[in-house]
Amino acid sequence: MKLLLTDTQATLNLGIVLGQTLIAGSVVLLEGDLGAGKTTLVQGIGQGLGITDPIVSPTFTLINEYSEGRLPLYHLDLYRLEPQEVAGLNLEMYWEGVEVTLGIVAIEWAERMPYQPRSYLQVHLTYSDEGHRQAEITPFNCTINKVIATL
Ligand SMILES: Nc1ncnc2c1ncn2[C@@H]1O[C@H](COP(=O)(O)OP(=O)(O)OP(=O)(O)O)[C@@H](O)[C@H]1O
Ligand SMILES: [Mg+2]
Numbered sequence: 001m002k003l004l005l006t007d008t009q010a011t012l013n014l015g016i017v018l019g020q021t022l023i024a025g026s027v028v029l030l031e032g033d034l035g036a037g038k039t040t041l042v043q044g045i046g047q048g049l050g051i052t053d054p055i056v057s058p059t060f061t062l063i064n065e066y067s068e069g070r071l072p073l074y075h076l077d078l079y080r081l082e083p084q085e086v087a088g089l090n091l092e093m094y095w096e097g098v099e100v101t102l103g104i105v106a107i108e109w110a111e112r113m114p115y116q117p118r119s120y121l122q123v124h125l126t127y128s129d130e131g132h133r134q135a136e137i138t139p140f141n142c143t144i145n146k147v148i149a150t151l
Helices: 008-021 038-049 083-087 092-096
Strands: 002-005 027-032 063-066 073-077 104-108 120-127 133-140
Touching: 002 008, 008 038, 008 133, 027 038, 038 073, 038 104, 038 120
Parallel strands: 027 104, 027 120, 073 104
Antiparallel strands: 002 133, 063 073, 120 133
């Protein structure tokens, strides 16, 4: 499914719907070039979950956790890692809820993952004409909420 995101607010709105509707254990794998809007989408997810803390890029911290919303949000950014380094991180603990509370896992630069969860939503963001963005959303072993089709 493809969506044209004409401005930053449109990217936020897509994230808000995801944050309002995704169930515990959902994984959103974000792909796309530098500046394509991945962090913006996660900021929307945070809003949709009811998180008021500012959501900042975890490029250096690797993971930021937010617990004040409807569900915990685990926001990861793999930009600085090689696939073999990612393999050692035990990322599945976040989507399996091992030693953490099951929540929403959003991963930027998911292209760097050597393996994927059994089910996830892939969101590929690309630059479009006139500075707009396009999101291609592909569900793997899960469904896309109908509300997204109305955006
Ligand atoms: N649909 C859109 N149209 C135009 N600009 C947008 C859109 N969505 C987000 N932006 C803007 O693009 C810029 C980069 O966004 P963002 O930081 O979310 O990208 P990113 O993919 O996380 O970047 P990085 O690769 O550095 O992690 C921001 O200024 C943001 O406001
Ligand atoms: Mg980012």
